[in-house]
Amino acid sequence: MHDVTARPGPPGPAAPRSRAGNRARTLGLLLALGLLAAAVVLSVAVGAKALSPAEVWQGLTDHASPAYPVVNRMRVPRTLLGLLAGAALGLAGAVMQAVTRNPLADPGLLGINAGASAAIATAIAFLGITGFTGYVWFGLAGAAVVSALVYAVGGGRGATPARLALAGAALNAALYSYVSAVMLLDSASLDRMRFWTIGSLAAAGSGTVTAVAPFVLVGAVLALALARPLNALAMGEESARALGARPARIRAGAVLAVTLLCGAATAACGPIVFVGLTVPHLVRAVTGPDLRWMLPYCAVLAPLLLLGSDVLGRVVGRPGELQVGIVTSVLGGAFFLLLVRRGKAARA
DSSP states (O other): OOOTTOOOOOOOTHHHHHHHHHHHHHHHHHHHHHHHHHHHHHHHHOSSSOOOHHHHHHHHHOTTSTTHHHIIIIIHHHHHHHHHHHHHHHHHHHHHHHHHTOTTOOGGGGTHHHHHHHHHHHHHHHSOOOSHHHHHHHHHHHHHHHHHHHHHHTTGGGOOHHHHHHHHHHHHHHHHHHHHHHHHHOHHHHHHHHHHHHOOSTTOOHHHHHHHHHHHHHHHHHHHHTHHHHHHHHTOHHHHHHTTOOHHHHHHHHHHHHHHHHHHHHHHHOOOOSHHHHHHHHHHHHHOSOHHHHHHHHHHHHHHHHHHHHHHHHHHTTTSOOOHHHHHHHHHHHHHHHHHHHHHHHHO
16 A cells, blocks of 8 residues: 655655755856956956056046046946846847857847948948937837847748748848948948948046946846747747747747847947857856856856957057957857868767
8 A cells, every 4th residue: 555645755865966966056157147247357457558456456546646647537337338238138049049040140140230330330431420329319229120030031920930930130231231332332421431340449538427327227138038938949949838938929029138238249349240149058058048047157258258369469560459350250260160160070
C-alpha cells in the first residue's frame, strides 16, 4: 500500500544548479560593472594630451585649472556619451538578434542605422544642419520611418524574421547608396560628413549628452521590459501564443526600442559598427540565451568595449587620435575572423 501522506523528497539537482548559475551570473555582472568603472576612469584620465593624475583631478574640481577645459568640457561629456551610446548599441543588438532569431544579426540588418544616416545626410546637405542636437531629431525620424517601412514591407502583423531581414537588407543597401551619392555630389557636405561617417565620440559636448540621454533611457527601459516576452517568442510563435504572448506586439515593441536606441546613438556618434554585433554574441556564451541576463550584461559590456576602444584610439594615435569607429571595426573584424576559423576547425 502506498503512503499517500508521504512528504515530497528534496529538490532534484536542477534547482541547486540553477541557483549556482544565477550566483555566477550575478558575480560576473558585478565584475563587468567593476571593469566598466575602470574604463570610465581611464576615459577621463587618458587622452591625446597627457595629463598627470593631479592635473586630471584639478581639471575635474578646479575651474581655474588649465586642465579644466580638457577634462570637464571634453573628456567627461565624451565618456558619458560613450556610456550611453555603448549601452544603446549593445541593447539594440541583443534585441535584434532575438527578434530575427539570428545570433549574428545587428541593428544594421533592418536598415535602422542606414535610415538614421540617410536622414542626417539630408539634413546636412540640404538644410544646413550642423549641430548634434539637430542630428538627434533627424536621426530618430529616419530610423522611425525605416522601421515602419521594414515592418510594412516585411508583412506587417504577419511579419516573420526572414521577411524582416530581407526587407531591412534591401532598404539598407538603397539608403547607404543614397548617403554615398549625397557625399559625392556635394563637396561641402562631404567635408562636414567625413568626420561623422567614420564614427566618433570626439565631438561630444554636454548638449549632445543631454539631447541623447532621454531617448536612450526610454529605449533601454523598453528593451529590458521585453526580455520575458522575447524569451517566450524564442520558443516559437505557437508556444508564445500558448503562454499568452502576442508576437506582433512583441516585434513592434522591439522595433520601437531599437529605433530609439540606434537613432539616438547614430545621430550622436555616427554609424559605429560591430559593437551591437559582437557584444551580444560574446555575452550569450556566458549567460546563455536568457534575455533577462543577456540584456543587463550587454548594457554593461558594450559601453566597456566602446570606451576601451576610444581610449585605445587616443593612445595609439598620439599626438592625434584614431576614431573609435575605426578601432571597433578592426577589433570586430579580428573577432569574427577568429570565429570563422574556429567554426571551420570544429567542422573539420
